Amino acid sequence: MTWLITGGAGYIGGHVVRELAAAGVPVVVLDDLSSGRTAHLPPGVPLVTGSTLDRPLLDRTLAEHRVTGVLHLAARKQVGESVERPLFYYHENVEGLRTVLAAAVDAGVGRVVLSSSAAVYGMPDVDLVDESTPCLPMNPYGETKLAGEWLLNACAAAHGLSAVSLRYFNVAGAAAPELSDPGAANLVPLVFRRLTAGLPPLVFGDDYPTPDGTCVRDYIHVSDVASAHLAAVRRLEAAGPAERVRLTLNIGTGRGASVLEMVDEITEVTGIRIAPETAPRRPGDPARVVASAELIRRELGWSARHDVRSMVTSAWAGWQHLHP
Numbered sequence: 526m527t528w529l530i531t532g533g534a535g536y537i538g539g540h541v542v543r544e545l546a547a548a549g550v551p552v553v554v555l556d557d558l559s560s561g562r563t564a565h566l567p568p569g570v571p572l573v574t575g576s577t578l579d580r581p582l583l584d585r586t587l588a589e590h591r592v593t594g595v596l597h598l599a600a601r602k603q604v605g606e607s608v609e610r611p612l613f614y615y616h617e618n619v620e621g622l623r624t625v626l627a628a629a630v631d632a633g634v635g636r637v638v639l640s641s642s643a644a645v646y647g648m649p650d651v652d653l654v655d656e657s658t659p660c661l662p663m664n665p666y667g668e669t670k671l672a673g674e675w676l677l678n679a680c681a682a683a684h685g686l687s688a689v690s691l692r693y694f695n696v697a698g699a700a701a702p703e704l705s706d707p708g709a710a711n712l713v714p715l716v717f718r719r720l721t722a723g724l725p726p727l728v729f730g731d732d733y734p735t736p737d738g739t740c741v742r743d744y745i746h747v748s749d750v751a752s753a754h755l756a757a758v759r760r761l762e763a764a765g766p767a768e769r770v771r772l773t774l775n776i777g778t779g780r781g782a783s784v785l786e787m788v789d790e791i792t793e794v795t796g797i798r799i800a801p802e803t804a805p806r807r808p809g810d811p812a813r814v815v816a817s818a819e820l821i822r823r824e825l826g827w828s829a830r831h832d833v834r835s836m837v838t839s840a841w842a843g844w845q846h847l848h849p
Contacts (some may be wrong), residue, residue, distance in 0.1 A: 527551040531577050531625060532599030534558060536706045537640070537677040537696060537750060539565025543600065543704070546570055550758060553590040554753055555583070556599065558734035565704055574771045577621035583628035594631050594636035596754060597622060599667070603710055604644070607666035618669035622676060630684045634759040637677060638754060639690045643743075643775070645671040646692075655817035656692075656773050663809045674773065687770040689757040691710035692779040694743040694816045698751055698836035704747075705843020712742075712787055713837060717844045720797040727786050730806035733813075739784035743777040746831035746839075750776055758823040777816025778829045783823060787833070796839045 528545065532538045533554030538561060544550050546567050554566060557575045557603030566572060571590065575582045577599050586592070600618045601607070607614040618801040622639070629637065645660045662668045675689045697713045699705040704715060716726045731738040753776045764770050780791075785801070793800050824826050 526593040526832050527553060527590050528562065528594040528596050529555060529586060529590070529759065530596045530598060530756060531555045532561065532640070534561025534563060534565050534572065534787050535598065536565075536704070536708070537693075537747060537797040538598045540700055540747050540751040541596065541754045542570055543567050543700065547756065548755055550755070553586065553592065555586060556770050560708075562707075562734050565805070571645060579629060580624055583625060584632070587628055587632040592632070592634055594638070594758065595625060595634055596638045596758065597625055598640040600640065602642075602666060604664050604666045607664055607669070611665040614665045615651060618666075619672050619676065622673045626680050627782045630680065630686075635686055635748065637681075637686055637688045638757045638761070639677050639688065641674055641675060641690045641692045641773075642667065642670045642779070642830050643692050643694045643814060643816065645674070646814065647807070649814065650699075652813070653713050653779065653817040656775060656820055671756060674775055678771070681771055682806055685769060687761050687768070688772075689761065689766055689770065690773040691753060691757060692775050693750060693775065694745050694775065696747050697744050698746040698748065698831065698839040699749070699843040700839070702843045702846035705840060705847060707847060712784065713786055713791065713840045716788055716791045717795070717841065718842040720792070720799055721848070723799070725799045725802040726791070727804045728784050728788065728801045729804050729810065731803045734830070735783055735812055737783050737785045740810055741783045743775055743780065743815040744782055744787070744833055744836055745829060746836045749829040749831055752830075753821065753825070753827050754828040760825055772824055774814040774821040775818055777818050778820065779816060779818045781813060782833055787837075790833055791841075794834070831839075
């Protein structure tokens with residue numbers, strides 16, 4: 526069984542590809558390399574360079590590599606950019622997925638794993654966010670992820686697909702320095718950038734209804750995200766001929782860490798001790814978003830193995846690799 530991994534040369538995609546390849550799962554990667562890097566791919570993994578919007582390329586790739594499952598990670602994912610360019614995000618994320626699914630259905634591919642996001646939940650007012658929590662996304666990025674889940678579920682019902690949607694929470698860390706996140710849109714690399722420039726880390730709001738007044742999030746190591754994808758692939762491959770798997774699952778730890786706790790962890794790991802500076806709240810930041818990871822444990826036998834220190838330590842090694 527060969528799996529097509531769209532976006533497989535990206536930060537998360539590179540980890541997923543290595544996880545599957547190390548487990549002996551044959552894979553082929555499709556990536557336009559707009560943010561991905563060929564160095565993320567292990568030796569011997571074939572790379573098809575191109576867009577998920579290119580239907581003829583998808584058709585050829587599925588046929589030539591005898592693909593039996595699709596793992597769709599390719600997407601635009603910057604929240605701020607999605608607000609400024611909603612048409613672009615809907616085209617890339619929703620139409621891109623629609624094109625992939627159309628090609629998969631026509632090629633007789635019956636298994637799909639979709640990369641989704643906790644952004645589908647918006648600002649949930651609950652201690653633990655489970656998969657039944659209402660989805661009220663607050664930006665076009667989150668909307669496109671939710672629309673993608675709807676589209677996949679509709680295709681699964683209409684065409685007999687087995688499908689798993691995986692909702693990531695806050696991804697950090699790296700399995701190896703060369704696989705680290707080159708972006709700086711998330712908390713950990715943002716703090717690295719400020720500290721290494723001799724500037725105080727910024728904390729956006731310190732008056733939230735949380736123990737220390739700063740936002741609480743569920744941080745998940747990217748290696749755990751990759752292992753969750755392998756577990757989803759194994760679940761779909763193990764399904765009997767008449768079984769149709771339809772799952773939507775959180776990927777999280779079930780434990781929250783506040784912004785101040787993360788900043789303290791980062792300054793301790795880096796040895797650069799600059800007190801944080803409080804800035805005004807950012808619009809739309811919920812006080813607390815922490816996953817319930819019970820359903821994925823029950824359905825896939827998966828649970829996170831890495832802690833916050835491991836995430837920060839590995840991310841710092843990656844940052845030093847990228848910024849020598």
